[in-house]
Amino acid sequence: MQMYNFNSGPSILPEYVLRKAAEAITDFKKTGLSILEIGHRTTAFIDTLQEARQLAKELMQLGPDYEVLYLQGGATTQFMQVPMNLLGASDTAAYCDNGIWGTKAIKEAEIWGNVNVVSSTKDKNYSYIEKVFAIPDAVNYLHITTNNTVEGTQWHTIPGTGQTPLVADMSSDIFSRPLDFSRFSLMYAGAQKNAGAAGTTLVIVNKNILGRINRNIPPIMDYRKHIEADSLLNTAPVFAVYVSYLTLKWIKEEGGLEEMWKRTKQRAELMYAALDSLDIFTPIAAKEDRSLMNVTFTIENKNWEDEFLELCKEHGMIGVKGYRTVGGLRVSLYNAMPVSSVVKFTELMSMFNDRKKK
Numbered sequence: 001m002q003m004y005n006f007n008s009g010p011s012i013l014p015e016y017v018l019r020k021a022a023e024a025i026t027d028f029k030k031t032g033l034s035i036l037e038i039g040h041r042t043t044a045f046i047d048t049l050q051e052a053r054q055l056a057k058e059l060m061q062l063g064p065d066y067e068v069l070y071l072q073g074g075a076t077t078q079f080m081q082v083p084m085n086l087l088g089a090s091d092t093a094a095y096c097d098n099g100i101w102g103t104k105a106i107k108e109a110e111i112w113g114n115v116n117v118v119s120s121t122k123d124k125n126y127s128y129i130e131k132v133f134a135i136p137d138a139v140n141y142l143h144i145t146t147n148n149t150v151e152g153t154q155w156h157t158i159p160g161t162g163q164t165p166l167v168a169d170m171s172s173d174i175f176s177r178p179l180d181f182s183r184f185s186l187m188y189a190g191a192q193k194n195a196g197a198a199g200t201t202l203v204i205v206n207k208n209i210l211g212r213i214n215r216n217i218p219p220i221m222d223y224r225k226h227i228e229a230d231s232l233l234n235t236a237p238v239f240a241v242y243v244s245y246l247t248l249k250w251i252k253e254e255g256g257l258e259e260m261w262k263r264t265k266q267r268a269e270l271m272y273a274a275l276d277s278l279d280i281f282t283p284i285a286a287k288e289d290r291s292l293m294n295v296t297f298t299i300e301n302k303n304w305e306d307e308f309l310e311l312c313k314e315h316g317m318i319g320v321k322g323y324r325t326v327g328g329l330r331v332s333l334y335n336a337m338p339v340s341s342v343v344k345f346t347e348l349m350s351m352f353n354d355r356k357k358k
């Protein structure tokens with residue numbers, strides 16, 4: 001049976017990536033060794049790592065001030081590592097609280113310094129994004145989550161921050177659209193959605209914001225040490241980095257972020273058109289803030305939810321259940337999801353709608 005993987009992450013990967021990764025399990029770059037056995041300081045691996053770092057920069061059109069790091073510990077570790085590197089104990093950082101991941105980032109930052117929550121949409125269960133807020137003077141940075149994976153909202157316009165460095169958790173929409181990435185001072189993303197497989201985290205940082213605070217940072221947590229070591233401070237997550245390299249290569253060969261953006265819009269337009277036209281389905285997120293990556297919605301009668309999920313399963317469509325704090329349903333439409341799979345899903349929604357409205 002053909003499978004349609006709507007999981008939120010780890011999630012669907014391009015067929016090309018899976019095939020190449022499988023080949024490397026038996027023989028990595030004709031070394032006669034598996035990628036799982038190869039040393040992280042071999043030329044074969046170092047070349048891959050450096051190419052992946054370069055590809056990320058190229059796709060994002062970033063200049064020499066930026067460094068790309070492949071780290072470990074997931075985006076969750078960045079909730080701690082960002083303030084550890086950028087927020088002194090008596091300094092203040094501004095955070096936007098637009099979803100459960102942003103809330104977690106705030107909690108971690110509070111351990112390292114002061115946090116000023118400049119906007120929160122908790123009042124409506126994070127179903128929208130508050131775009132009008134003031135950034136106080138003299139904060140070290142503003143932190144946003146560009147796409148709220150759980151709630152299904154997304155920043156469609158990146159907020160202006162003047163002189164204040166902008167830091168973003170891009171875990172669930174990195175590489176899905178072209179942006180002026182030079183407006184961000186630091187971006188991070190767990191690779192397991194649009195940038196590869198679980199096991200590594202991309203951190204893309206403007207070197208100029210580092211070293212401004214006075215704290216003893218353990219080397220493994222210090223971005224500067226990772227930069228000095230060309231992202232090879234310790235044993236790299238070799239396989240995960242290789243899968244990320246393949247994913248970025250695939251993005252480039254498909255036409256880069258412009259092409260990803262075209263597909264992103266096509267997929268999301270199809271999904272929201274179905275949700276807006278079929279009586280029994282209702283999108284959760286406020287219209288202007290709807291995520292183009294993670295689409296959250298409910299069914300008119302809660303008792304129909306399990307029946308619909310069962311129908312999805314029968315058709316090989318998995319990962320459709322919503323996150324427990326939001327409820328309802330969610331489909332994730334990452335880069336590797338073919339537009340034709342979204343068409344199939346909307347046909348199933350339509351069929352279910354007709355069955356219930358008979």
Ligand code: PLP
Binds near residue numbers: 008009074148149
């Ligand atoms: N931030 C966002 C926006 C996410 O969607 C996730 C996971 O889904 C995380 C952070 C946590 O990432 P990780 O599991 O890599 O720590």
